Amino acid sequence: QAKNQGAGKIHAYSEALAETAHRHLQVEKGLHEALEHGHLRLFVQHQVDMFGKVAGMEALVRWQHPQEGLISPAEFIPIAEESGLIIPLGDWVLEQVCLLLTHPRVKAGGYTLSANVSALQFQEPDFVSKLTALLQRTGVDATRLTLEFTESLLLTDIEAIIRKMVALRALGVQFAIDDFGTGYSSLSYLMRLPIQEIKMDQSFIRDMQPDAASGALVQACLMVAKSQSLRVVAEGVEELAQTHVLQAWEPSILCQGYLFSRPIPAEQWLQDTDKLSDALLTEL
């Protein structure tokens, strides 16, 4: 009996594994096709200052699957990274972001755009030359482009990474550490990178109690940022009370979250942007 139960468990376990592997293969194959047929879509989400003014946007990729609908990057980015598809996918995102930066409405608003870049993508030997060529080809003002990395970037050769960042900094490109505070790298190591911004992870914002240890943690992050003259973006802001607390602590903070807007398709943003800025102004 006991032996049977064990065997049953192992059977269920290997079935689950097989299912995961199957899903993985399906996604990988589908992603190939998505890239080929133009089924990726660029969404953008606002980053808002203490006056409610939109300062910038983060570009977030989605996969518009013909049958399954919108698929979240949380599901396909890890698979894209494992399969190497992150390189063409990442190229596509950067190209879209640069094209959006050349749009008259984006230029007129003086908005900045942030793109998520996978550590694997940044480690490609030709990342700098490809991005340089893209910036030249599109004529984008590179100071309006921010590349977001997670701390996983530091798992490889830091000197090589710094060299690349310095080369892109010379063009004006800015750098942000995404999901700040959730990685395992030491702060002193992280601060060797020539970055301009930290994005405080949503878990900190979600759990933040102003008068408790969780609030002190957020304040500590803000102090680190200030000491290094770094801009701060708070991720996952869902409640007005959170913005009040954050802005009292750091008036220059930018807030990003469902409170202000969900990520929306870039084309829709281009259509709505006039209405949106009017609405924000009347709200204040």
Ligand code: C2E
């Ligand atoms: P991330 O860069 O940390 O992006 C923030 C995520 O938080 C986004 O999820 C966004 O939709 C979500 N979010 C924003 N505001 C709120 C809020 O108020 N509440 C909650 N609960 N969530 C909020 P999304 O779009 O699903 O992206 C997930 C992750 O996928 C991103 O995390 C990023 O790591 C990765 N990703 C997205 N686009 C790209 C890309 O183009 N390239 C690469 N390499 N990774 C990407």
Ligand code: MG
């Ligand atoms: Mg990000």
Ligand code: MG
């Ligand atoms: Mg993040």
Ligand code: MG
């Ligand atoms: Mg993340």
